[in-house]
Every structure is written in C-alpha cells, then in structure tokens.
Amino acid sequence: MDRRTLLTGAALALGLAGTAMAQDDKTKVGFVYVGPITDGGWNQAHHHSATEMQEHFGDKMEFVYQESVPEGADSERVMTQMALSGADIIFTTSFGYMDPTINVAKKFPDVKFEHATGYKRADNVSTYSARFYEGRAIQGLIAGHMTKTNKIGYIASFPIPEVIRGINSAYLHAKEVNPDVEFSVIWAYTWMDPAKEADAATALIEQGADVILQHTDSTAPQAAAQKAGNVITFGQASDMAEYAPMPRVSSIIDDWTPYYIDRVQAVMDGTWESMDTWDGIGPGMVGIGEITDAVPAEVKEAALALKDRIASGDYHPFTGPINKQDGTAWLAEGEVADDGTLAGMDFYVEGLTGEIPN
Incomplete structure (x- = not known):
C-alpha cells in the first residue's frame, strides 16, 4: 500500500469519526406534557412550538417527548429517564411538575431544566410563563x-x-x-x-x-x-x-417558539443561565x-x-x-x-x- 493510499484511508477514517462525533454532539431536547399533544389547547400549543423549534435547528438537535404524563411521581420518573438517556435540556410544561422538576434537577446538575408557569428555580432550573x-x-x-x-x-x-x-x-x-x-x-x-x-x-x-x-x-x-x-x-x-x-x-394563543429557540441555542452556545421569563402580548x-x-x-x-x-x-x-x-x-x-x-x-x-x- 503506497503513502497516498494510507493518507486517503486515514483521512476517510477521520472523516467518519468526525461524523460520528457530530452526531454524538447533537443537543438532545426533551419535553414533558401533561395532556395529549392533540388536545386542541395547552399541550398542542407547546408541542407545535417545540416542533417549530426542531425545524429551526434541524440535525443539530434530537427531539424527544412524552405526552399525557400525570403531575407527581409519574412525571418525576419520566424526567429522570430523559436525563438518563442523555437529554441536555428538558422542558416541563405544567404547573404541577414544579417539585418533580426541582427534585430531578438536583440529581442531574449538568442537565438544564425549564419549568413552565412555576416559581421555584435552581442553578440548572429556569422558569417561564406568559401573561395570560x-x-x-x-x-x-x-x-x-x-x-x-x-x-x-x-x-x-x-x-x-x-x-x-x-x-x-x-x-x-x-x-x-x-x-x-x-x-x-x-x-x-x-x-x-x-x-x-x-x-x-x-x-x-x-x-x-x-x-x-x-x-x-x-x-x-x-x-x-x-x-x-x-x-x-x-x-x-x-x-x-x-x-x-x-x-x-376569539382566543388566547400561546406562542412559545421564540423562547424555545432562544433557550436551546443558549445550551448549544454554553451561555444558558437560570432565569425567570414572564412575557405577554407585547413580546408576542x-x-x-x-x-x-x-x-x-x-x-x-x-x-x-x-x-x-x-x-x-x-x-x-x-x-x-x-x-x-x-x-x-x-x-x-x-x-x-x-x-x-x-x-x-x-x-x-x-x-x-x-x-x-x-
């Protein structure tokens, strides 16, 4: 085998390794919903925004979700499983997920959590809501x-x-x-x-x-x-x-898409920080x-x-x-x-x- 063949093979191997590494480096984003994603209301709005966020990032991220998760112990098990499966950030989208989110976040300090409509925060837990x-x-x-x-x-x-x-x-x-x-x-x-x-x-x-x-x-x-x-x-x-x-x-429509894009981008950039967000009609x-x-x-x-x-x-x-x-x-x-x-x-x-x- 000549030098050129060896170099070509090495380059190919590095390329494949780089591709595998890029796949492994995908940001894994999890969502937990209290109801079905076809409820026509709250959960459907969150899931719609989540899928728009997924379309925005394309193959830079992996999207996982679990619907119809009761508040309480069931939600804590689902969040734990998502964290164990490698999720980088988990959005928990119901008020009753507040304490389970805090509990799971303590066990996984390297995972970021975003809790909708709650008020308890931690170094790796943010809260967000809308001025309904x-x-x-x-x-x-x-x-x-x-x-x-x-x-x-x-x-x-x-x-x-x-x-x-x-x-x-x-x-x-x-x-x-x-x-x-x-x-x-x-x-x-x-x-x-x-x-x-x-x-x-x-x-x-x-x-x-x-x-x-x-x-x-x-x-x-x-x-x-x-x-x-x-x-x-x-x-x-x-x-x-x-x-x-x-x-x-008429209706009230929840649009979480810009927020979801912003927070996942912050995880990708390494700039995510715990914060509280409460926006209304003005910001959209x-x-x-x-x-x-x-x-x-x-x-x-x-x-x-x-x-x-x-x-x-x-x-x-x-x-x-x-x-x-x-x-x-x-x-x-x-x-x-x-x-x-x-x-x-x-x-x-x-x-x-x-x-x-x-």
Whole structure:
C-alpha cells in the first residue's frame, strides 16, 4: 500500500469519526406534557412550538417527548429517564411538575431544566410563563359587551395564582363595559378532562350564562356551547378556530417558539443561565386569535385598541382603583399591580362572588 493510499484511508477514517462525533454532539431536547399533544389547547400549543423549534435547528438537535404524563411521581420518573438517556435540556410544561422538576434537577446538575408557569428555580432550573391575564382582559371586554343575560361562566382548572389572575382580569374588564355583569366560576380540578369540561359548560349554560370562558385545555366547552346555541366561547392556548365564527369568537394563543429557540441555542452556545421569563402580548408570547364577525364591529375595534394599549405598555390590566373581594383597598387610582403580588395572587377582586378553594 503506497503513502497516498494510507493518507486517503486515514483521512476517510477521520472523516467518519468526525461524523460520528457530530452526531454524538447533537443537543438532545426533551419535553414533558401533561395532556395529549392533540388536545386542541395547552399541550398542542407547546408541542407545535417545540416542533417549530426542531425545524429551526434541524440535525443539530434530537427531539424527544412524552405526552399525557400525570403531575407527581409519574412525571418525576419520566424526567429522570430523559436525563438518563442523555437529554441536555428538558422542558416541563405544567404547573404541577414544579417539585418533580426541582427534585430531578438536583440529581442531574449538568442537565438544564425549564419549568413552565412555576416559581421555584435552581442553578440548572429556569422558569417561564406568559401573561395570560393580558389576553383575559380582552376576552372580558368582548364578553361584557356581548352577553345578553349578563351572566358569564368561567371554567377554572386549579386554584393557583395563574388561574385566579385570569378570572380577576376578565371580570374587571367585563364589569368596566357592563356594570350588571355577573361571573360564575366552576372549578374542574383538572387541566384536561373533556367530560368534566363539557359538564361544567353545560351547568353554567343551564344557570343562564351565555358566555363561557375557560382555563382548561380541551375543546369540549366549545362543543357544549355549539350544541346549546346562542352561547359564545373563547379558544384557550390554541386558536380552536374549528369552532369559529360561533361559538368561538376569539382566543388566547400561546406562542412559545421564540423562547424555545432562544433557550436551546443558549445550551448549544454554553451561555444558558437560570432565569425567570414572564412575557405577554407585547413580546408576542400571548397572541389574540382572530376576532370573528360574530362580534359587532365597534366591540372588535375596542378590543383591538385594548390589545394595542397593552402591547405598547400604555395600559396594565390591573390598574387601580381596585378593591379586594372583601372591600378592602388594593390599588389606588392609577396604581399598577406589582409582579410579586400578581405572581402570588390568592384573592378575588371586589364584585366576584364565591370563595377560592384551598
């Protein structure tokens, strides 16, 4: 064998080794979802953004996920398995994954974790969420204008600050345009259970509600409203546009794609740091779905104007004067709620009836 052949063989071997090394150097990204990726709402929105992130990076990354993982011990086992399988970063996308994420992160200090909607962080755990209450303000305005019975129903998942903020924001903005409006809240104690959500929607409609808002993940409330007729709804997390123009007249859309791309890129670059992110309409993390022609033109115009004011920072949905449910003062005239209070919100505003469950 001559020198040229030896050099060619060596070069080929190095090339193959380099290719294998490049494959081994792929960044492995894991996602854990609390519901199915076809739920039409929260989990579908996360998975859609994750797949867009995957398309962005192409063969630079490996994408793994597990859907319909219950909060608690099951999620801890799934996260542990992902970490053991070589994941470089794991996104855990439900509030109830908070403690399991912290627990697993302690065992795998070299793995980065991103927990959605939680508040516990560590050196290798970041938190991120969206200011959904901004979108609820717009929904409340539309709801207050469009209700004919002055009764609005709200299907709530769990009594955590994220959900309470949304109820308060929607109520304040409905009340502002319609002082006679009343809210009825049903706590479903689930993020997604189509049967429970449908039952809750039906119960609210039977109580006279002609507008249904939801902080649950399936399209079951939309179907129940469609069956009842003359009831309007709003898409949650995903557009749920298959129910447009009625009953679904608009929606809150979660767009996590830019965040996912940014955080995975940081892992690739070695610049990832633990941080907390809470973005809203302005940065694009919260989108407002098309407001359909079922909404009167003047109401649509007012809703879009409110959206623009929130996006620009000219207006905050929690601007005083606002009292707490018991009548005690919370925010003075022109005073804006601080993020700390909002992040831990555990009270209703004045005018809402009923108690928040423990």
